[in-house]
Amino acid sequence: xxxxxxxxxxxxxxxxxxxxxxxxxxxxxxxxxxxxxxxxxxxxxxxxxxxxxxxxxxxxxxxxxxxxxxxxxxxxxxxxxxxxxxxxxxxxxxxxxxxxxxxxxxxxxxxxxxxxxxxxxxxxxxxxxxxxxxxxxxxxxxxxxxxxxxxxxxxxxxxxxxxxxxxxxxxxxxxxxxxxxxxxxxxxxxxxxxxxx
Amino acid sequence: xxxxxxxxxxxxxxxxxxxxxxxxxxxxxxxxxxxxxxxxxxxxxxxxxxxxxxxxxxxxxxxxxxxxxxxxxxxxxxxxxxxxxxxxxxxxxxxxxxxxxxxxxxxxxxxxxxxxxxxxxxxxxxxxxxxxxxxxxxxxx
Numbered sequence: 001x002x003x004x005x006x007x008x009x010x011x012x013x014x015x016x017x018x019x020x021x022x023x024x025x026x027x028x029x030x031x032x033x034x035x036x037x038x039x040x041x042x043x044x045x046x047x048x049x050x051x052x053x054x055x056x057x058x059x060x061x062x063x064x065x066x067x068x069x070x071x072x073x074x075x076x077x078x079x080x081x082x083x084x085x086x087x088x089x090x091x092x093x094x095x096x097x098x099x100x101x102x103x104x105x106x107x108x109x110x111x112x113x114x115x116x117x118x119x120x121x122x123x124x125x126x127x128x129x130x131x132x133x134x135x136x137x138x139x140x141x142x143x144x145x146x147x148x149x150x151x152x153x154x155x156x157x158x159x160x161x162x163x164x165x166x167x168x169x170x171x172x173x174x175x176x177x178x179x180x181x182x183x184x185x186x187x188x189x190x191x192x193x194x195x196x197x
Numbered sequence: 198x199x200x201x202x203x204x205x206x207x208x209x210x211x212x213x214x215x216x217x218x219x220x221x222x223x224x225x226x227x228x229x230x231x232x233x234x235x236x237x238x239x240x241x242x243x244x245x246x247x248x249x250x251x252x253x254x255x256x257x258x259x260x261x262x263x264x265x266x267x268x269x270x271x272x273x274x275x276x277x278x279x280x281x282x283x284x285x286x287x288x289x290x291x292x293x294x295x296x297x298x299x300x301x302x303x304x305x306x307x308x309x310x311x312x313x314x315x316x317x318x319x320x321x322x323x324x325x326x327x328x329x330x331x332x333x334x335x336x337x338x
Contacts, residue, residue, distance in 0.1 A: 001295050002228040003220060036256040041217060046260055047240070052224075075233065077260075078220070080292070082211030084300060084311045086267055102259035147266075149300075149311075152211075179310050 001083065004049050004073040005042055009033070013066045023051070026070060034074060036103070038168040040157040043078030044104055077104060079171055083152045084180070089144050092127050094120055097142060099150055099173070106171060107150060113174035115181060118142075129181065140185055147183045150175050212313040214290050227295040231276050234264035269301055275338045282330045288318055301335070302328060 011026050018025070027048050034045040055069040079085070087107060091098040096110040111118070117130040117137075129140040142148075150173040158168050175181040208215055219225060228236075237260060244253060270276045283294045293312055302308040305321035308328060315324065 001292070001299065002230065002233045004224075004226045004228065005219065006222065006224045031254075035254055042219060047237070047257060049236075073224075075228070075236070080211040080216060080220075081209050082213070082313070083292075084296070086300065102263040103256045177310075179307060 001078065001080075001085070002046075003043070003076050003078055005045075005076045006052065006071065007034075007042075007074050008069070008071045010067050010069045013068065015064045018066075022068070023054070026054070026068060030070075030072065030074070038157070039076075040159075040168075043076040044169065046075045046077055046103070049073040049075050077101070079107075079152045079155055081152055081154060084149055085152065086147060086149055086183070089142055089146050089148055089182075091144065092120070092125055092142065097127055097175075099148055104169075106169070107152070108170075108172050109150060109175055110172065113153075113172075113176050115176050129185070140182065142182060148175065149180050149183060151177065151180055211292060214292065214314045216292065220292075227291040229270070229276065229279075229295055229298045230264050231268040231270040231298070234261065234268040235273060235276070237261045237264060267299070269298070269335055271338055275334055279331055279334050282327055282334075286319070286323070286327060290314070297328070298331065301331070303332075304328065 009030065011029050013022070013025055013029070030048050035047060036045070038044050050073050052071040052073060055071075057066050057068040059066055085101075087099045087101045089097060090100045090105045094111070096108055096112075097114065098105060099107040099109060101107075111120070114127060115129045115131070117132060118127055119130055120127050124141075126144075127142045129142065131138045131140060152171060152173045154172045156170045158170065179186065209217060220227075237257065241253065241257075241261060270279055279298055280294075283289055283297065289297075293315060296312045297308060300308075300311050302311055305324040305328070308324055309315050309321075
């Protein structure tokens with residue numbers, strides 16, 4: 001979910017950067033440093049929210065740089081094990097489903113965590129949930145860009161440098177419980193029940 | 198069931214309201230997706246009004262898109278009144294409030310399935326009352 005995290009940092013402002021209001025410059029520098037970066041045990045930083053405190057700045061001897069210690073709140077996206085979130089299907093492979101929220105697309109649901117009866121269609125490169133309802137088997141496709149509800153199971157943060165295609169934050173989830181998975185599945189059920197009544 | 202993640206010997210599990218200390222601190226607010234949308238949209242408009250052309254980052258655009266798609270409450274006033282519904286119920290943790298508003302369950306059964314920590318702390322009748330009020334705000338906005 002989205003949270004406001006208290007962070008602190010000493011921002012360095014160089015003489016050529018003093019052409020705009022100091023607060024604006026500090027915000028620019030904090031965003032340049034933090035936006036779209038994952039901080040271990042904090043989450044994915046998105047954008048500056050507000051200042052808590054700007055401490056007196058100082059200029060160390062021998063350098064024209066101004067050092068400004070600041071405390072501020074930053075908008076962060078963080079996931080907790082046991083949290084259910086709405087997101088979208090991004091990609092399907094034999095191994096499972098990749099879900100995402102646009103700015104973070106690496107929520108992985110391994111094949112074992114898909115609803116029972118799910119099968120991978122090699123031609124369509126898509127997972128389908130084959131649901132046995134009395135005598136029929138109903139097939140629900142898990143198409144990309146469909147809204148899906150997932151239960152987050154595990155989040156790990158990798159240390160050190162990671163490759164271009166992988167993320168520092170690694171998340172796995174499950175959609176193998178009633179109420180999870182594509183939202184359209186549960187709306188259909190409600191509509192069917194209403195039709196029967 | 199969610200696995201329990203152990204980090205330095207501390208278990209994290211939202212179903213039991215066990216969070217990292219940074220989140221539990223008073224200063225760390227859990228925001229509703231609707232609140233984040235209004236915030237970012239306001240920022241975007243501010244950026245457009247500035248004379249210099251500012252680059253809006255890709256992450257910013259994607260975050261706004263996600264929030265726009267999933268935001269259920271459109272105005273500041275509606276959000277404020279939804280927050281008021283839940284602040285009247287002081288036993289709810291900030292995580293639980295955000296989850297209930299973001300996921301908007303129809304009834305107590307669905308709510309407790311999605312937010313298991315509610316199971317033993319609030320009875321179905323009270324929870325249904327809160328959800329009904331919330332859905333009324335949603336229908337009449």
